[in-house]
Amino acid sequence: MLTGKAVMTRKTQEPAHTNATNDQSTPGLSRRSFFTAAGASGIAAAGSFLIGDRAMAQSTDWKQPGNNNHVIDLQSQTGTSTEGTVGIDFYGHCAFKITSPAGATVLVDPWRDDPSGAWGMWFKNEFPETVVDICMSTHTHFDHDAIMRPHSTMILDRMVGNFEFADLKITGFADKHTCVAPGWYEWTNALAEFGAEACPPDNVGHMDNVTFVIETGGIRTLIWGDNRPDPADAFWDAVGRVDVLTLPVDGSEHILSYEMGNAIVERLKPKVVIPTHYLNETTSYTLTTLQTADEWVKSQKSFKMLDGPSLPLNASEIARMDREFLYFGHHAQTA
Numbered sequence: 231m232l233t234g235k236a237v238m239t240r241k242t243q244e245p246a247h248t249n250a251t252n253d254q255s256t257p258g259l260s261r262r263s264f265f266t267a268a269g270a271s272g273i274a275a276a277g278s279f280l281i282g283d284r285a286m287a288q289s290t291d292w293k294q295p296g297n298n299n300h301v302i303d304l305q306s307q308t309g310t311s312t313e314g315t316v317g318i319d320f321y322g323h324c325a326f327k328i329t330s331p332a333g334a335t336v337l338v339d340p341w342r343d344d345p346s347g348a349w350g351m352w353f354k355n356e357f358p359e360t361v362v363d364i365c366m367s368t369h370t371h372f373d374h375d376a377i378m379r380p381h382s383t384m385i386l387d388r389m390v391g392n393f394e395f396a397d398l399k400i401t402g403f404a405d406k407h408t409c410v411a412p413g414w415y416e417w418t419n420a421l422a423e424f425g426a427e428a429c430p431p432d433n434v435g436h437m438d439n440v441t442f443v444i445e446t447g448g449i450r451t452l453i454w455g456d457n458r459p460d461p462a463d464a465f466w467d468a469v470g471r472v473d474v475l476t477l478p479v480d481g482s483e484h485i486l487s488y489e490m491g492n493a494i495v496e497r498l499k500p501k502v503v504i505p506t507h508y509l510n511e512t513t514s515y516t517l518t519t520l521q522t523a524d525e526w527v528k529s530q531k532s533f534k535m536l537d538g539p540s541l542p543l544n545a546s547e548i549a550r551m552d553r554e555f556l557y558f559g560h561h562a563q564t565a
């Protein structure tokens with residue numbers, strides 16, 4: 231292992247080759263592991279990523295149980311839209327599973343602990359090995375990138391552009407991560423300490439972010455990821471109508487401040503707002519430095535504390551809602 235001193239002398243963000251056997255938390259490193267930055271939301275290459283012999287990137291997906299029968303059953307429905315209930319299941323942090331009325335499933339932003347160890351323990355367990363059709367990730371930070379954990383038939387990693395499968399339509403918009411911490415914990419300063427540029431246009435690659443609009447059952451859900459609060463006008467023009475908006479706002483204002491979150495809500499005027507990236511006692515530790523989203527939620531004109539990790543939504547039902555905050559609190563799916 232490199233010493234802390236050696237880590238701190240690193241001045242570039244060039245991918246470092248490592249020996250996969252060093253990384254106990256991620257047996258079988260994926261390509262992203264060479265690039266994954268450690269950090270409060272992953273900000274600096276550190277620890278085992280900087281050393282070791284050249285190793286081949288490996289995926290363990292060939293060991294997954296099950297097969298693609300579910301996908302084969304659904305693929306003939308591609309391009310159709312089905313009315314009915316859309317399932318939203320919260321897995322803590324920014325991870326959701328969305329289930330279309332036809333039964334197609336997509337899981338976004340599964341999390342893990344920083345594999346270098348540099349940023350400590352954020353999560354109480356490994357991400358559940360949930361069975362889904364599609365797995366997606368908004369960006370390469372450890373708290374969003376455990377794409378090897380769900381048992382998924384497809385992985386759409388940082389997907390930009392359009393994708394259709396069964397009664398799901400997904401659009402990815404390439405943009406940038408928040409690069410100046412708005413809250414008390416100035417985690418973005420660590421990039422400067424490592425000699426890396428956090429902000430666009432010359433940001434290191436792990437400070438890119440892709441937001442997704444997932445459309446199914448007549449509901450358009452925007453997965454914000456850790457995106458900056460002020461994307462260019464082209465983004466707002468392209469994103470279109472948003473019915474359900476997920477936003478990373480917590481009491482420490484780690485990714486977005488209350489003010490930034492409120493401004494995005496006012497601009498998009500979604501029917502439903504779901505807070506993400508906050509301290510959830512089922513899945514995450516205080517070491518995240520995150521706080522709950524209670525204060526932000528309770529400052530809104532209309533909100534509801536959900537009593538479980540599942541939220542079934544119907545387009546006709548939410549049509550009557552206006553910026554209604556639906557908050558999962560400490561609930562999270564664990565399997």
Ligand SMILES: [Fe+2]
Binds near residue numbers: 271371507
């Ligand atoms: Fe994050």
Ligand SMILES: [Fe+2]
Binds near residue numbers: 272369371
């Ligand atoms: Fe991040």
